[in-house]
Every structure is written in structure tokens, then in C-alpha cells.
Amino acid sequence: MAYCSARLRTRQTYLWVGRPSLDQKLHYQTYKEMSLKREGYSTEIHIQVGQFVLIEGDDNENPYVAKLVELFEDDSEPYSKKRARVQRFIRFCEVPVCKQHLLGRKPDTQEIFWYDNPACNSNISVETIIGCVRVVALAPDEVIPIDLKNEKTFFVKLSWNEKKFKPLPPEVFAQLNKLQEDNHRYQKSTEAKTKSTESPSWTTTEHAVKRIESRHSTSKSRHTASHPVTPRARKRLELSSFPRTPNTRISQATSCASLDSPGRMKRKVAFSEIMSPSKRSLPDGSQTLSPALKAPEKTGEIQHSCTKDAKKTSPDHGMILRTRVPALKTTETSEERTLTPTRGGRKSSVAPSVILKPEYIERREGKEPEVQDEATSISRIRRKSSLLTLNRIRQQLRFLGNSKSDQSDEEFLPAAEISDCDSEEEEASTTPLSRRTPNSMSRNLRSSMKSSLQTPSKTPKKTPEPRTPRDATPRIRSRNLAAQEPTNMLEEARLRLHVSAVPESLPCREQEFQDIYNFVESKLLDRTGGCMYISGVPGTGKTATVHEVMRCLQQAAQDSDVPPFQYIEVNGMKLTEPHQVYVQILQKLTGKRATANHAAKLLAKRFCTQGSSQETTVLLVDELDLLWTQKQDVMYNLFDWPTHKEARLVVLTIANTMDLPERIMMNRVSSRLGLTRMSFQPYTHSQLQQILMSRLRHVKAFEDDTIQLVARKVAALSGDARRCLDICRRATEICEFSCQKPDSPGLVTTAHLLEAIDEMFSSSYITAIKNSSVLEQSFLRAILAEFRRSGLEEATLQQVYVQHVALCRMEGLPYPTMSETMAVCSRLGACRLLLVEPSRNDVLLRVRLNVSQDDVLYALKEE
């Protein structure tokens, strides 16, 4: 696994192996094999056409899996001429969140799907290949063999074509199985071979092995533990008997060319293990990558050295002898470790504790001595937990037992699993990440796989603790009493008139609907991205129209009329802060949670890097103006992503003001927004009438003219459809109110509607003045008088007070004291008939009217 980590630290060189064969038609050269070499390391990984590879993806933890179909050199590509054609597999987590439920079961952690999508980008740069991997095809109803569940093996059961999960097509299944069969055959023969050669070689190399083991048991155990995880480990063993396997041409190109002297080789290995634990990956790699030397004259030597090599790690052999499970095609890491305890008393405490992770090994190196000291105590603790896990695994095996035929395997396997779990547990106790005690195998496997793919050089990424609020699905508790259904016509009408009621169609917005639909559809069909800006005053159906468009498009995608796409919606008003938009988008896109900065990075990576095979994303940003920041980086990013070729992002933005791009956006932002704009005009009275009519189609609750009246009134005021619906709803209430017989209320008349309109739109200032007390009214008069005297629209309380006293004297009212006048003033100020300064200014506070003088006069005259 070191390659993964090393990849990020060092440069890798990719070389073709073998002679090119020229493709006549396409004018490029194809190759059968490539080699991958890391700078500073002497080993190479050879990958052949037909093998499964890991490809660099969005996140380091889950690289893409694919089958190598072709290797070729393409001069037309500007950046990397070395190209590869692959057939992709898709992980469950890469399936769009909204479609994951289609699987109908919980996927296995190691399960992947044959990605059956001709549209997906199969032409990749060779440089994105990380390494090879093992993929096993299974029948859809087959249970995944538990002992195969190591982290470098994936299982294919179904194929995914963006719409549904299907069983693998027979030819694909056969093809995959063939590859497997090959593997299996080789392994069989390996076993046979090793069996035959074991005992003599053991005796000869015993001494050396013993020496190494006893002196450097920790490093030794690390060594043994770390390589079998990969398929390469198995391949090395295969090679020891069959050096020329056509399938795995893994070479051991050790820098010291002394392959012919096994003794030196051994010494060197031992040396490197002792002296340079920090360079673990080097000897590890050099050993695991077994030779694939094609030179026939060296074969014998290689064979010799390899068998020696294999002897040295003789536990492997013993294990292989025991694991004769037909269903199993690989050797298991853990199994190997179970054997080590039987060898030396001292090793038993350390060896099982070793984990397959480079990350862990590196950490271990620092505290090796302590670990050794603690080893005994740990082993004691472990025994208890191992008993627990043993039981658990027994149960699981009993469940899986029907798929197993060999009895001896069952006897062996639990032990193997135990040690595996043990080590996992110990790891959990030693790692700083406070993981919970592993209670399920799958979690262990997943976590170990994750960390194995992580870069050990970095500090281990903190796997986010599953926090309850994130997983919890909050909801308001459900009601006890059933909601009453409408009983009469008016209630029915009220239900339909509620703004929340979703109409069957959106009348009067056909043109806008068509425009938006065409825009998004064309982007979907062209597999490009783009932006659109939609403006209009509130209540003109912007969001509703876009929702409708999306509903129709999703329908069309279901019917395969347009390519499938992912639809995401964010609202600027539902964010606490503009940058939170990244968090929301990422969460809705992938289901992941991250901080705003991290989410921005992930999204930028997703939308801006090449080679990502995604479906188109349609993003609706409502209330765009709320995303304004000083640097405008949020808006910039939103409009910049669609311009990338690979992003396939369609951004629809909605805001209230038409000139928003000119008014608040910087040039570089508004330029990216483009010129695709649409403005929703306020509804005219006939449109409003049509809307009301369509909602009340089958309900006769209104008199004929009333709807026209309300439509005209609202159109004159604002053209807000919400107002229109609210007025009508209120009118039905007034009608029900005023009606004497509750069971058969009449129709809503014009009078009811006018009352509703009056209630909602009439200014309350005049009623407020009319209903205020005598002193308050005379204070208002005094203000008017003072304004007239001074000719200003502002006066201090003291000036008004003088007028007020005079006025009261004239009208025969009792003399108002200053305190009373002050109280009156603050009361009027509280309900905003007056605008007053804070009262700490005392008599010097300035007073202004918040109503026009005419209104005050009118209200006061009425009496």
C-alpha cells in the first residue's frame, strides 16, 4: 500500500513495456503492458492490459476502479500522451445519493458495480493510474465470501447504468470470471508447488529465518503483515513456482543486481529492515513485487531466490497449505498472522498486533520499544476481546456456512479472523482516533481500507466522528387528531387558494417555462454547462416555474428523453452566511459534510478537474443577492464552475432585482454570469384572474365578478400572486363569518372581498389617530401648530409643550403637566405615529411626524 502514499510524495514515471503495435485505423500505437516506477525506489509495477487498476479520483480514500482495456500513445492530447482506455466500475458512494435507494439493500463495503454507461469518459491519462487491484465477479445472489474481504479485493455483482441496477450481462460475467479462473489456477499450482518444496527448504533456511525473526521480530512481523494485503503478495508466491505467469508479470528489480546470491539478498533484506525502519516501503516493495524478468536465462536464479525468499517468510507457506478453500482465490493476511504465534513465544505478542496499514506502521515505529514492553499486557487484554469476537464471528460463519463445503476451513478460519479482529482492536486502542470498539466486521474493514489509502506522510486525517445530529432525521412529532378535511365549499376553496397548494399547472408562465426548459434541456443534451439569471419582483412565480421545469425534466430523464442529471437547490435566505452555500451544495451532491473552506476545495476539485465522469448537475440558487460578499468569491465560484468543460454544471439563479449583475457584481463576476437572463414581469390583472380561475376550477365559491375585482386591485398594487390568493382566502373567511347558517354559506360577494382588501391594505395610522386619547390628539394638534409657526418639519418637545399648554387652555382641558406630555409623546413614538429621539434628551428631544400632516388633519377633523 506504500505506493499510494509514495505517490503523493514522489514523482512517478510511466513507461511502456514491450513493443508498440501500430493501430492502422486510428494512427496510434498500442501497448500491452506498462511499468510504473517511483522516483527514489528501485521497483517497478508492471500493469498489463486486462488487469484491474485504481485510478486517481476525487478523494484519496476512494479511488476509481476500472479495468484496463487498452494502452496507447496519443499525440493529440496536449498534456499526457500516454493514454489508457478503461472500463469503469463504480462504487456505491459514487452512485448519486438520490438513486442509491434503487439498490434496495445495503451494499457491501467492498462491492462495486460494472458501470454500463457509454457516455462515461473511458479515455484517461496513464498518469492517473495508481496501481492494480483485484476484482471478483459474483452472481447477484451469491454471498460475498467473508474470508475474501480484504481491502484490496472488490466484488462485482451488478451493473449500473445510471437508472437502475441490473445483473451483470453474461458476457461480462464470463469475462470477469475467466480472469478469476486464471488466478485461481495459478494459485492452486502454487500451493502444490510450495507444498512439495516446503520441508527441505525450510530446513536449509531455518537458521537464517530464525535469526532474523528473533533479532527483529517487530520489523519482521511488520514485514510479513504488510505485504500480503495486496494482491501482489499472493502473486509473489505464485511466482515462486511459476515465474512466468502470463497474468501477473510482477518483477522484482532490486537495485542490487545480486539476485543470484540468495545469501546476500537475505542479508540485505535483513539489513534494511534493521537499519531503516522509516524506509519500510522500500524493502517491502522490493520483496512484494516479485520478479517479472523476462530474460529466460535468469529464470532459474530467480526461481531459486524467490523460493528462498518464500522460505524466509515461511509462515506464508504453512498458511497456504491450510487454506485450501475452493471458493477462496486469495490468501488472507490475517491467516498468516495467526500462524506466527505458533512459531515463537515472543512473536506471539507482537505479530498479531501488526496492521496492514502503512499509516499505522509509521506510527508504530516511533514507539516500538513501548509496544514491545506492553506487549504482554496487551495480549492479556486482547484475549478477552478475542473471545467476544470469536463468538461473533462464529455466528456470522454459521450464517455463511451453507456456502462453505470444506469442514477444515471452518475450523481454521475463525482463528484467522480472530487475530484479524484482535489487531484491529488493538489498533483502535492505540490510535489517537477514538474509534468505537469494532462490533462489526464491515466497519473494521472499511476503516482499515480507508486508512490504508491515506497518505501516511500527512497526519492521519481525522475521520469525522459520526455525530448524532447529522444522522438523526429530525421531525416535528405527528399529530394525534386527524386533520379535518374541508366540509363545505368555502373550506375547499380556501384549501385550494392557499399559497402552498401546488397547482396542476402554472398558468400564465408558459413562455418562461418553455425558455427555462429549453435552456436546461439543451445544456443537458450538449453535456455542457451554463448560467441563467432569473429576476422578478416577489410573488411572480420564479421559484415555482423553475421547480416545475425541474419536475418535468426529471420526468423526462426517467423516460430517458434527456440524459440523467442531478438537481440541487440552495436558497440564500436559508443560509446563515454566504460561504455556507458550499457546505450545502456538497452535502446535497455527495452527502458529505465539511467545513465551508474544505467544501469549497472539494467542489472546485470536482467541477474543475478533468477526468471525472459525472452526470450533469443542475443547481438552483434562490435569493442570489444574499450570496454577496466583499470579495464576491462565492458568486464568482458559482459562475466560474460552469465554464469548465468537465464540470457539466448548469446554474440557475433567482433574485428580485433585474439589474443585480450591474449593480452589485464585479465585472469578472457578471461577465461569467453571461447574458442568458430572464425577467418575470408582474402579473397583469387578466393573468391573476386566470390563476385564480384555474385554482377554483371545480369549486363554486365566488361570485363571478369578484375574482376580476380582486385581480384588478392586486395588479394595480403589486402584481403579487400571493397577495391575490391571500385576499381571496381572507374573503372566504369573512363570508363564513358573516353568514348566519354555518352549514350552507353563500358565495363570496364583492362586499366580502372589499372588506378583506380594506383590512389588508388600509393604512392603520388614521384609525390609530382617531382612537387615541384626547390629550394625544391635542398633542398632535400642537405639533401641527408648532410646525406651522416655525415652518420646519421638526420641533423640540419644549416648543411643542408650549403650544400644547396653550391649546389645552383654549379647549378647556386641564393643564397638562410636563410628565404627562412626555408620556403622551413616548406613547405616540412607540407606535410610530411620531418619530422621536431617545428620551434621554428630555425636553430637548426632537419630534417629527411619521404621517403626512394632511392625514393627521383629516383624522382629527372627523369627530
Added chain:
Amino acid sequence: MCFISYRNSLTLWSSQVFCFPDGIDNVLFIIVSSVAFPKEIKVQRILRERFCHQSPHDNLFEVQVQYKHLIELLKRTAIHGESNSVLIIGPRGSGKTMLINHALKELMEVEGMSENVLQVHLNGLLQINDKIALKEITRQLNLENVVGDKVFGSFAENLSFLLEALKKGDRTSSCPVIFILDEFDLFAHHKNQTLLYNLLDISQSAQTPVAIIGLTCRLDILELLEKRVKSRFSHRQIHLMNSFSFAQYLKIFKEQLSLPSVFPEKIFAKKWNESVQDLSEERSVREVLQKHFNVSKNLRSLHMLLMLALNRVTPSHPFITAADLMEANQLCSMDSKGNIVHGLSVLEICLIIAMKHLNDIYEEEPFNFQMVYNEFQKFVQRKAHSVYNFEKPVVMKAFEHLQQLELIRPMERTSVNAQREYQLMKLLLDNTQIMNALQKYPNCPTDVRQWATSSLSWL
């Protein structure tokens, strides 16, 4: 002298302190818990509770129409699951909170309703920003149970959590939530009006049924809302305007003062109620009430008046009389600054008169100590026989005392190095206030009084 006038103003304040009788009653209760209460104390207890607690058990006055509107709306939310939003607007003391409390009480009395409706009470004075408000909402909805015992996350997490919770519901299956936002106008000052937008958006979309009820005293509340928030508000407004006449006011007065029929001592209750009836027919009482009504129509000020009168009830003085009410009215309408002037020394009065003259001469321009001192000196030189010629530092001390009483106020903030003699000041008393106070001022020298009426009187 000073002390007396202070006590006067203190009585005014202490009477307001009396508005919170819980503590006092508790003390009384502890002292005489074994002894039977005198009936007067019982009366006081009942009435004080009525005046101070806006208990929804009392009658509603003159707001039946508004009440019907509100209760129907709440019922539609609770029973039909229809989302609504409404604003209750009215000046302070017009009974907004009482109205909603009444309506909620009636709603909860419907069978099975109390488990069927969730209430969230927010107050703009307490929930001063959206973050606090969200936490409070989550707490009151008991959604922490979902969260577990975890301490709340960030503001953004909270918001999306709550929105998701409310989004999950639908009209027919979710429990309706009634949001009561007291001091609604203060929520409009929150950043971006995020909370209001989201609440009103829920009320306009097919999510959990909610009723948003805002209480505010500002008539211009709709202008405070952003246009997209405003568009989502249903524009229903219930106005409470104290729109009653004096006859109704008188009726309210009687109802508020009469004892309930459940009062244990029937004979006394009957007597009490008769006396209240007599009181309401007395002319002087009507005059007092009319005056009070002219000043302020809200019921809180009436309660204030009645409370002051009620405090005079003792075993030896068992019933409220017209005199009690008149005295209470006097206390209510008293000019607090005039009272302070009563307690000033002659020197300080002289300084105030000097300032008054300066104001007259210079037309409200600010003055400084030196100017006041010169004016005072002019007066003293002419009429030296009636007023001592005080040293300048003494006069300065008196001047500073006036500033401490906030009868004069510096124009700018006092800086350390500025000379106090030349700091510009303004008088916070009106001429009529000064003259009225002077008339009541005990033992005022005649010269001073003359000087006050005319600045040229010494000539």
C-alpha cells in the same frame, strides 16, 4: 424641605413598585399564615392580582371581533392544518398579549388539543438574534431529544437542522406549531431577517403547518419587512386600538373593581360592590375618570390609578372613596420635575430663575456658569437685604447640584481639562414648570418671586 419633595417623588415610584404585589403578599402570607386574613387584605390580594397579572381568566373588553378572528385562525391551523400568519398590532397596553393568551387558553380547552398543538413563544427582547432564537425554538419544540444530549452545533447547523425538521412534515400528518413572536418589530432588525423569512416561507409552503403570530406596537411594521419577506406574509392584521368610549370605560372601571361572586365573605363582597356602584355614580369620581381617560385610554393606566386607590384600603378604612381616587389621580398626573424643584434651596431657585431670564434674553441659547453667576450677582446687588451674597464657590456647588439633579444639562460631554465655569449648559425646565413650582414653593422670599415674574423687577 429637600427630603419632603424627594419623598413625594418617591411615593410616586413606590406606588409603582407596589404594582408587583407577589412579594408583599408572600411576606404577608408567611406572617399571618395561621391567622385568618382580614377581608381587606383578601380584597387587595384579589384585585392586585387582577391589575397586575394579565391572566386570561378575566373578561375581554371591546375586542370581541378581533378575538373571533384570531381564534378562528388558530383553530384552522390546529384542526385543519392550514398554515397562517397574522400580526396583532396595537399601542402598548392595548391588550395584545392578553388577547393571544385568551385565544390559546380557549384553544387548549378543546378536547385533545393540548397534545395536538405545539407552541413556541419568542420575545424580541430576549431572543436578540437569530442564533439564540433558533436554539430557543429547538428547545421549545423538544427537538433536542432527537439530537441527544449533545451541546448544540454551529448556527448554520442549527438552521439547517430546524428547517429540515419543519420541512419533513406535511399538512395532514404533522403536529401544527404555533409561533408567537412578541415584539415582532425587533425580529425585523435581525440580520437579513433570516428567521422571519424562513418562518413565513414555511407558512406559505406545504410543510409542517404553522401559525405565525406577531405582536407589535408599531404601526409601520410592514415597512420594516424586506420585500421578499413581506410578500410571504399573508398581510392579515388584527388591530387593537382601545376604541372605546367613556361610557364603556366607566363600565370597565366598575367591572375591574367589583369583587367576584366566589369571594368567601358574601356580605362584605356585596357591600363592596355596592360601594363601587355608588362610586361610579359620584360626580367627582366621574370627573377624575374623565380626566384620566383624556390622558390615556389604555387599561394599564386605569389599573395604575385603581392600584393607588386600593392601597389606601385598611381595616379602619374599608372601602374606596372618591377622595382616594382623587388623590391617586393627583399622584398619577404629578409633574415629577416640579416636585424636585420644590426641594431646592433658595440659592438654587435663584440660579434657576437666573437661567430662565438668560433663556428669555438669548432665546434658548446655551449658557455657562459665569453668565448665570453674573445674572445672580445683579439681582443680589439690588436686593441685598433679602438674599445672602454667597461666595462664588458656594454658588458653583449649587450649580453642580442642579446638574446632578439633571435640571440642567451640559451641551457636550464634560472633559477633564475644560473649565467648569465656561461649560455650556441648557436648562431642562420649561418656564411654566418653573412658575408653577415657585407658586407652591414654601417660604419663598417675595423679592425672589417678583424677580421670577420679571427680570426687570429691581428697577
